[in-house]
Amino acid sequence: MLWAALVMALVLLLNEFGYMNSREHLEQSNRLEQQRVALNNLRTAVIDAETLQRGYLISGDKRYLGPYQLAVSRIEPALDRARSFYVGSQQSLSEFATISRPISRRIAEMEVTVRMRQSGGGDVEWLKAFNTDAGQTYMDTARTGLDRLRQANDRALVVSKRALERNLLAARLVVLLVILLGAAAFYLLVRQSRRIDHIQEERRQLIQQERDQLDTEVRERTVQLSELTTHVMKVQEAERGRMAQELHDEMGALLTAAKLDTARIKSRLGQLGVDDEKITQRLQHLVESLNAGVAFKRQLIEELQPSSLTHLGLRATLENYAREFSERTEISVETDIEPVDLAPDAQLVVFRVMQEALTNISKYAQATHVRVMLHDKKDYALLQVLDDGVGFNVNQKVHASYGLSGMRHRLEAMHGSLRIVSAPGRGTRIEGSLPQARHRMAEPVRQEPPAAAGMEEGSPAMLQAGPAPATLG
Template sequence: MNWTTLRRMAISLPLAILAACLMIGVSEYGYKQTSELLTNLTRAYDIRTSISVLMKDMLNAETGLRGYLLTNDPKYLEPYQEASKDISRSLENIRKNIENDPSKSDVFLALGQSIARKTAEMDLSLKLFREGNADALKFVMFTDMGNSDMNSIRTLSRELEESVVQEAQRYQDEVQSSLVWARVGVATITLIGLLAFYLYLRQHNIVERLHKREQALLSEERTRLEQLVRERTATLTELANHLQQVREDERGHLARELHDELGALLTAAKLDVARLKSKIEMSNPEVADRVKHLTETLNSGIALKRRIVEDLRPSSLANLGLSTSLEILTNEFSQRIGVEVEANLEAVELPDATELTIYRLVQESLTNIGKYAKASKIAVSVHNYPTYVAVQIQDNGEGFDLASIRPNSHGLAGMRHRVEATGGRLTINSAIGEGTTISAVIPTGASTTEALATTA
């Protein structure tokens, strides 16, 4: 995570975390409180239901017993017996639900006592009826004790039910209040989240503007550097071309000096030897051998001078043209190295500098072949096309791996620079054991782009 992202999140992230924590807190608190209130509310409704069931069972028991006493029909005992069982269960349910509420315990205790007395009175009546004790039964039935207990049960159950209803209402109000506060909390947290989102968008826009500004500055700086690189490249190219031209000029100057000065000296020496031959006694074998050796040495020196001069500045190029000069070059190379050279040379008309570039390209290629290729056959071709000249030097030598060319291989780099300085393109294809092919495409008079596009 970079510094820009941290700056962008410096305010919005804490607000988002705060909103999330508040949302979780409010949700958990509301859940727990509502769950507790709903549990209490459910318990209150259970108590109310149990009280209603209890009162119904008491009425069913009393009605069933009176019906049995009046009719002596056993079917009236079934509601009485079932109600007697349900009364105990209802009392137990009420007791469990209010055991943690002391305010209802007194009322429930009094209610239980009244129910106990009423059920005891009904059990006694049933027993006396079954025993046939009519007097005692009339006494029990016509006393006010059973009616008083029933009224007490109604009063106490109503009081307990009203207390439960009030408690249930209070729980309902608290649930409603909890829901209201939950809505307020959710709305507040939502506003905080919207505020955090707004701050995030605002900071994001600011950072985006800064980023665009930085990108614009970087683009401007990159453009400036590219322009500087182009200028430096153009300057270096111009300097390299100038040095190449200076080198050729120096070679031409040296060639002229060797041709004029050294040639004159060697020619004068050869003429002096010729004069001496006519004036000395040649019958002496030793003298004849010395004069002959001197003559041969002078001839070798003249030939060496001529070869050096031609290597420095080929006079045939200016006097005989490119095709003839290349033919002479290939023939001399074939005789000197002893390798078959096949030349396919078409006549071309090019500027002097371009012709010199092609001549040097072929000369350097043949020199490299003679040093490294160990070739038995070489093919040199020059083809003239409407917009360009194609030059190719091919051998069947050992070849080399193009990826292994060292950075300090100035021979190949020099050839490439010479060709590219004329607007051409140099291609080198080689593989170990498959020989080497050097191809150059040099424009004649059309634009460089058009010429290169034609050969693509």
């Protein structure tokens, strides 16, 4: 960049210098041309005067006098004009004096002879004067001087024109140089720009490659994670099943044995005729505790693995669970369960989604009323759990919370989907959809907006017909 600026400055300087120099030489050439014209005029005027003087002297014809006087009168201004070109220095003035002096003398001599011829005095007088060599000498000196000055003028003119030509050539070379430099700079610029484009393209490709690689890695990891989650959930279900079985077999056997023993003790006491109120009360309390234990064991088993799904079906299982939840939490639960066509594993997913939704309601919602609905939507079954509780910001991520993401994973693993509609103060609506067995496809289900009936705008999420303020999923 710096060198380019320096070259430009140098070219500018050269150009400016060349222009000044050319102008100077042009002015000098013009001056020399004018000087040459002035010298020629002077020479012509002197020769004219001399010729006309001779004509008059020889012929005595007065018609020569007018033009002669005119020619003489031209000499003095021509001398002044020519002198004006030599006033620059003392040397050139003295050079010019070598012609001006003999010319002035020659004119004076011509005037004398013409006057003598006019006065009509004897021919001898003017003839004598005419024949003297003085006039001729003056004239020769003047002519020689004039020729010398003209030659000097010619030489100076040639020198000046050559200098002008040199300047023109230099200017041409400078222009050529500028064009060449411009072309070189343009070429370098194009090359540089192409190189930059090339580097940028390479970088872009590299970034794209890295991005693609990252995308592939993320996709692979997501698939791995999803598989892992599915596996963990299967293991969890299996573990729950094992625990439910253990509870059923071991705890069930223990509790049954204890209840049997209690009944035996009671009958034995009757046989022995023991009628102690305290013992009877204790036994009654023991039986009640054992019954409570059996009920709790059954509830635990149902929580861990809802056997009612196999025995009673999905509808009864959901209704039972909702009723038990309501009894346990004292939150009123309304159910609207339609028969749907779902495979056993899908039915378990529906149960687990409702279970987690109700658990969340009991933990966070502070709700007074809950609706659980399962509808047959032809292609898919739609589960909706709505509450009139405090709601929450669905866009806010909660750390170490796996309930909602677990719901989504379970549903998506079965080609279904999850939608959460909630906002602070507006209740919560959980919607899970699963393809029905007769329509089950490889593609995930696209869920239509749920059509809950006859609800007003601005009412809580559990009562809204359309989408609530914020949606997750």
